[in-house]
Amino acid sequence: MQYISTRGEAPTLGFNDALLTGLARDGGLYVPENWPHFSKKDIRALRGKSYQDIAFSVLQPFVDGEIANDDFRRMIDEAYATFRHPAVVPLVQTGANSFVLELFHGPTLAFKDVAMQLLARMMDHVLAERGQRATIVGATSGDTGGAAIEAFAERDRTDIFILFPNGRVSPVQRRQMTTSGASNVRALAIDGNFDDCQNLVKAMFNDIGFRDRVQLSGVNSINWGRIMAQIVYYFTSALSLGAPERRVSFSVPTGNFGDIFAGYCAMRMGLPIDKLIIATNDNDILARALRNGRYEMRDVVATTSPSMDIQISSNFERLLFDAFGRDSDSLRRCMSSLSQSGSFTIEERALKGIKKEFRSGKANQKQAAATIKSVYEETGYLLDPHTACGVHASRSFERPRAPMITLATAHPAKFPDAVKSASGIDPALPSWLSDLMHREEIYETLQPDLDTVEAYIARNARAAG
Numbered sequence: 001m002q003y004i005s006t007r008g009e010a011p012t013l014g015f016n017d018a019l020l021t022g023l024a025r026d027g028g029l030y031v032p033e034n035w036p037h038f039s040k041k042d043i044r045a046l047r048g049k050s051y052q053d054i055a056f057s058v059l060q061p062f063v064d065g066e067i068a069n070d071d072f073r074r075m076i077d078e079a080y081a082t083f084r085h086p087a088v089v090p091l092v093q094t095g096a097n098s099f100v101l102e103l104f105h106g107p108t109l110a111f112k113d114v115a116m117q118l119l120a121r122m123m124d125h126v127l128a129e130r131g132q133r134a135t136i137v138g139a140t141s142g143d144t145g146g147a148a149i150e151a152f153a154e155r156d157r158t159d160i161f162i163l164f165p166n167g168r169v170s171p172v173q174r175r176q177m178t179t180s181g182a183s184n185v186r187a188l189a190i191d192g193n194f195d196d197c198q199n200l201v202k203a204m205f206n207d208i209g210f211r212d213r214v215q216l217s218g219v220n221s222i223n224w225g226r227i228m229a230q231i232v233y234y235f236t237s238a239l240s241l242g243a244p245e246r247r248v249s250f251s252v253p254t255g256n257f258g259d260i261f262a263g264y265c266a267m268r269m270g271l272p273i274d275k276l277i278i279a280t281n282d283n284d285i286l287a288r289a290l291r292n293g294r295y296e297m298r299d300v301v302a303t304t305s306p307s308m309d310i311q312i313s314s315n316f317e318r319l320l321f322d323a324f325g326r327d328s329d330s331l332r333r334c335m336s337s338l339s340q341s342g343s344f345t346i347e348e349r350a351l352k353g354i355k356k357e358f359r360s361g362k363a364n365q366k367q368a369a370a371t372i373k374s375v376y377e378e379t380g381y382l383l384d385p386h387t388a389c390g391v392h393a394s395r396s397f398e399r400p401r402a403p404m405i406t407l408a409t410a411h412p413a414k415f416p417d418a419v420k421s422a423s424g425i426d427p428a429l430p431s432w433l434s435d436l437m438h439r440e441e442i443y444e445t446l447q448p449d450l451d452t453v454e455a456y457i458a459r460n461a462r463a464a465g
């Protein structure tokens with residue numbers, strides 16, 4: 001399997017190189033050259049298997065032997081042994097035809113653990129085989145950072161620097177990043193919003209001198225390895241509801257478009273998905289783009305679902321690339337218009353193609369709170385505010401013949417204030433995190449300035465020599 005850049009001007013890479021590279025050298029994102037195909041018979045053969053078995057079958061075609069099968073299988077087993085539920089990602093029924101897929105049983109209580117636990121093991125393995133080190137730089141609106149720090153803490157071959165928007169993550173999220181105490185971890189509070197953090201990370205990747213000097217690598221969903229690992233739970237949950245004989249729909253709380261893009265990948269691989277619903281909060285750039293074809297940035301609004309407070313939705317580029325018939329020239333034109341004027345128009349044919357498979361829905365803060373309250377009162381099930389946006393969006397699309405699965409992307413205890421104010425219930429952190437709010441915090445506060453952040457990283461990264 002080879003990986004190509006959406007912008008068409010970077011070298012084609014094998015799996016291991018794509019894994020370590022993160023953002024392509026032309027500023028694009030790596031995608032598989034073609035989609036592995038699972039026939040109905042192949043999908044039926046996965047029935048009744050464990051999460052780990054299905055993960056191996058679904059992901060092996062992407063890894064394509066670049067990591068030996070035995071090693072890869074061991075990494076899958078180790079990664080999902082860190083989850084506190086035997087099913088890894090259990091499916092819970094919340095209504096006649098509605099389900100919630102709990103993706104938050106990993107060490108940091110967010111869906112990011114599903115990919116990050118595997119990614120860290122794969123990167124470590126490839127770096128060790130090559131005798132290399134890497135400097136990992138990541139941007140977070142709250143959850144990626146904690147999950148990455150947990151997965152990479154004290155790994156000898158990597159130093160990790162996480163940029164988070166100062167004052168715009170929940171106290172639990174901040175502490176998950178600032179209290180690790182690991183010698184290879186630096187949490188950096190940036191005076192700005194998530195998009196500022198993500199722009200800094202992309203600018204570091206585009207600064208080729210800096211990139212090569214520190215051996216830069218990324219663990220945001222710009223890294224194909226992140227998306228890949230998230231494909232698995234679309235298969236496991238659809239299988240438990242009768243796939244491939246029965247189609248299912250998914251409602252996905254969306255920010256950077258990584259999680260829902262993994263659902264799109266599953267669809268391309270042959271999983272019978274009816275619709276993928278892009279659920280947004282007040283930061284509804286994607287819902288607007290689907291409605292009128294204009295991808296148009298506005299100021300980011302801080303909400304009770306902070307991890308979705310995003311305007312530049314990186315992985316939308318991967319979807320556009322396919323919608324444009326994999327035409328890199330058209331894609332580059334859109335991306336350059338986005339960076340020059342903050343907007344671009346999706347041409348009619350591409351938009352029509354996207355609308356065949358995707359729907360969108362938006363929950364403002366009042367609607368998200370009302371959803372937490374009503375679901376709790378009707379079923380006793382407590383949603384976090386991100387999942388509540390997903391459930392709200394799903395409600396307008398439920399159809400009796402297609403079961404609706406909302407991805408539960410975080411545990412409610414990560415956002416206790418919003419959950420309590422909506423439902424009256426104070427969600428408790430699990431026992432292994434019960435001392436989190438008393439641990440010592442260590443972090444640096446930096447201005448959103450490329451030179452300042454690069455200088456800090458170069459001073460502290462072992463790979464910089």
Ligand SMILES: Cc1ncc(COP(=O)(O)O)c(C=O)c1O
Nearest residue numbers: 143254255256257258259307409
């Ligand atoms: C809890 C939660 N829900 C939803 C999202 C949005 O996911 P994505 O960025 O993959 O669209 C995030 C952040 O990524 C998150 O942390």
Ligand SMILES: N[C@@H](CCOP(=O)(O)O)C(=O)O
Nearest residue numbers: 140141142143144220221307
């Ligand atoms: N919501 C994310 C934002 C970064 O997304 P990623 O999936 O690209 O890492 C977060 O919680 O940090």
